Amino acid sequence: MTPGPVPSALYPRVDSVLGLDAGGFHRVAYTEWGDRASSRVVVCVHGLTRQGRDFDFLAATLAALGYRVVCPDVPGRGLSDRLPDPQSYAAPQYLADMTALIARLGVAELDWIGTSMGGLIGMLLAARANTPIRRLVLNDIGPFIPQAALARIAGYLGADPLFADMGAAERYIRAVHAGFGPLADEGWRHMALHSVRADPGGFRLRYDPAIATAFTAAAETDAVMWPVWAHIRAPVLVLRGAASDVLTAETARLMATGGPDGTGPQARLVEFPAVGHAPALMDQDQIETVARWLAEEAL
Helix, strand or coil: CCCCCCCCHCCCCCEEEEEEEECEEEEEEEEEEEECCCCCCCEEEEECCHHHHHHHHHHHHHHHHHEEEEEEECCCCCCCCCCCCHHCCHHHHHHHHHHHHHHHCCCCCEEEEEEEEEHHHHHHEEECCCCEEEEEEEEECCECCHHHHHHHHHHCEEEEEEEHHHHHHHHHHHHHHHHCCEEEEEEEHHHHHHHHHEEEEEEEEEEEEEHHHHHHHCCCCCCCCCHHHHHCCCCCEEEEEECCCCCCCCHHHHHHCCCCCCCCCCCCEEECCCCCCCCCCCCHHHHHHHHHHHHHHHH
């Protein structure tokens, strides 16, 4: 795949906002691109074990088009604090933290781009009354997730390997996230660089293995959120890896027709060949698909 523009053209700013959990306050880090005065605001939220720098290539492109782009690290990932209670790694805490971030941005409305878990958070926020989300991009996620896919993810979740060097870390990232598709070497290197932290003896993943606790318990059955889908009123773009086991072809088809009862949004569906879970949004074609849809929906 051809990578998107190198994100060094527009240097991001790193900041944080305070969130509150049962044990006290914690820091939610985020990376911000573009003009803070722009009225076109996009929030990009990553997948379960990932972090906000996954969106650097997409964010650089959108910022060059005049958007203000904010990419948080959900607590327990990236530069954000870890939570003292593993059971807090769940939707109520994530919704509270993202609401605090939105309040920090000081905007009345925004567009939301969510990969996997980030898309689930976006759906839950978009379904609420008086939501600030005006347009929603769901990257390989939907209102139904088969238990088999959840079990696959649970199989590697919680691992805390020690890597001797960055090369070993990159090989691990390539293997675990092979579903991202045939990324250019530049993309894999970028992902590995922001996925690990220095540790005595080498490098470790930049996420809290304890996020597996709540997830594993929830992964024993299918995840069903069609009632949430029925309450979303924002336009929706659905991106799907053609080989995805998380967003099945049948679920994507239903999303494009309003859901099982036809009362939800009729999403626009775009599939990418040779990709599983999930499109990395580093490839030029994927980036242009998102940018073009945001521009069209703004008209």
